[in-house]
Amino acid sequence: MISFGPLRLRSNLFLSPLAGYTNLPFRIVAREIGGLDLATTDLVNARSLIEKNRKALKLIETDHRDRPLAVQLFGAVPEEMRDAALWLEAQGVSSIDINMGCPVKKVCRVGGGSAMMTELDKTSHLVRTMVDALKIPVTAKMRLGWDDENLTAPDLVRALEDAGIAAVFIHGRTREQGFTGTVNLAGIRSVVQAARRIPVIGNGDVTTPVAAKMMADETGCAGVSIGRGAFYDPWIFTRTQRYLATGALPPEPAFADRIRVMGRHLDLMVEVFGEDLGCVMFRKVAPWYAKRFGPVSGFNKKVVLMSSRAEFHEILADYLPWRAQFCDDQGELLPRFAPPPLVASFMREEEPASATRTAIPVPKGPVEVW
Numbered sequence: 001m002i003s004f005g006p007l008r009l010r011s012n013l014f015l016s017p018l019a020g021y022t023n024l025p026f027r028i029v030a031r032e033i034g035g036l037d038l039a040t041t042d043l044v045n046a047r048s049l050i051e052k053n054r055k056a057l058k059l060i061e062t063d064h065r066d067r068p069l070a071v072q073l074f075g076a077v078p079e080e081m082r083d084a085a086l087w088l089e090a091q092g093v094s095s096i097d098i099n100m101g102c103p104v105k106k107v108c109r110v111g112g113g114s115a116m117m118t119e120l121d122k123t124s125h126l127v128r129t130m131v132d133a134l135k136i137p138v139t140a141k142m143r144l145g146w147d148d149e150n151l152t153a154p155d156l157v158r159a160l161e162d163a164g165i166a167a168v169f170i171h172g173r174t175r176e177q178g179f180t181g182t183v184n185l186a187g188i189r190s191v192v193q194a195a196r197r198i199p200v201i202g203n204g205d206v207t208t209p210v211a212a213k214m215m216a217d218e219t220g221c222a223g224v225s226i227g228r229g230a231f232y233d234p235w236i237f238t239r240t241q242r243y244l245a246t247g248a249l250p251p252e253p254a255f256a257d258r259i260r261v262m263g264r265h266l267d268l269m270v271e272v273f274g275e276d277l278g279c280v281m282f283r284k285v286a287p288w289y290a291k292r293f294g295p296v297s298g299f300n301k302k303v304v305l306m307s308s309r310a311e312f313h314e315i316l317a318d319y320l321p322w323r324a325q326f327c328d329d330q331g332e333l334l335p336r337f338a339p340p341p342l343v344a345s346f347m348r349e350e351e352p353a354s355a356t357r358t359a360i361p362v363p364k365g366p367v368e369v370w
């Protein structure tokens with residue numbers, strides 16, 4: 001269906017890395033629901049991997065249920081990026097993604113992340129050093145440029161193509177924009193048009209199948225990568241796949257399915273991180289599922305303090321009967337209590353040029369301003 005160099009993929013929908021969220025448990029959850037093939041780890045420092053730093057190794061934790069997998073590296077020293085990638089290749093990783101979009105100071109200060117977008121020659125050299133050594137494909141994830149005056153992504157894509165990159169993921173915002181304003185579909189289209197051979201994957205604010213189709217139609221991108229939208233709704237991949245194939249929009253998942261999958265997610269968090277840490281980490285996960293539950297305040301207040309799986313199930317046992325007052329006989333929310341439909345920034349009719357609010361909440365995490 002779509003190939004990154006020698007890597008043939010069964011879906012052109014991708015999971016964007018969300019550091020602190022798109023870890024092994026969540027990737028398994030999304031894969032079990034379906035529609036997703038290649039998923040990417042959180043970004044990890046190449047040098048830390050070479051040094052086999054314990055935290056770095058945890059960030060790339062994976063297993064047989066989590067295939068095919070890309071590991072996202074950041075770093076600016078070509079030999080370090082190459083050696084980390086070679087080690088990952090030997091571990092069975094399917095592709096390496098280079099982070100060129102991260103606006104966080106810690107990453108840019110050392111010449112990684114979006115600092116790479118401003119230095120074409122250096123970045124090309126880094127990519128070539130990796131590509132020459134590896135059999136698996138190398139991809140890059142970037143923003144449109146540093147700011148509106150420096151929309152460098154089209155030039156960068158051409159240079160990276162010549163250096164042997166196999167695909168590019170492009171978040172349709174500048175570094176300066178952070179997460180504010182609208183995703184720029186024309187900007188993504190200019191990157192698609194600049195690429196001569198490789199697939200360009202669009203990214204940014206896709207929260208529904210309809211938004212994914214609009215991004216593909218308006219930009220010509222070969223695939224769509226989804227981050228926060230998948231955290232709201234891990235069904236987005238399978239629903240989008242069906243929508244793109246048939247033109248018919250599949251219904252949203254039933255509430256009972258959301259509850260079942262949320263419980264599965266917690267079980268996997270406990271399996272991978274242990275009960276104490278897994279439950280503490282789940283405090284920031286559960287409220288994302290709850291965004292589609294309708295009335296939810298009591299649940300959220302308690303779940304952000306949960307410490308054990310038993311406690312989670314007690315919170316749920318209190319919540320479910322309470323929520324029934326807002327539902328019909330089938331257990332679905334009465335329309336007046338339903339959460340508003342999700343609308344991507346680029347699908348809103350009136351978006352003032354000066355808009356500063358974010359279209360979707362930006363989750364708190366180890367990084368403040370992704």
Ligand SMILES: Cc1cc2nc3c(=O)[nH]c(=O)nc-3n(C[C@H](O)[C@H](O)[C@H](O)COP(=O)(O)O)c2cc1C
Nearest residue numbers: 016017018019042043171204205226227228365370
């Ligand atoms: C909390 C958080 C963590 C992120 N971590 C990463 C990361 O590790 N690597 C990366 O390339 N992008 C990262 N991003 C950016 C996303 O991959 C994606 O490009 C961005 O959120 C826009 O897509 P979305 O609207 O579908 O979420 C992160 C974004 C957020 C909000």
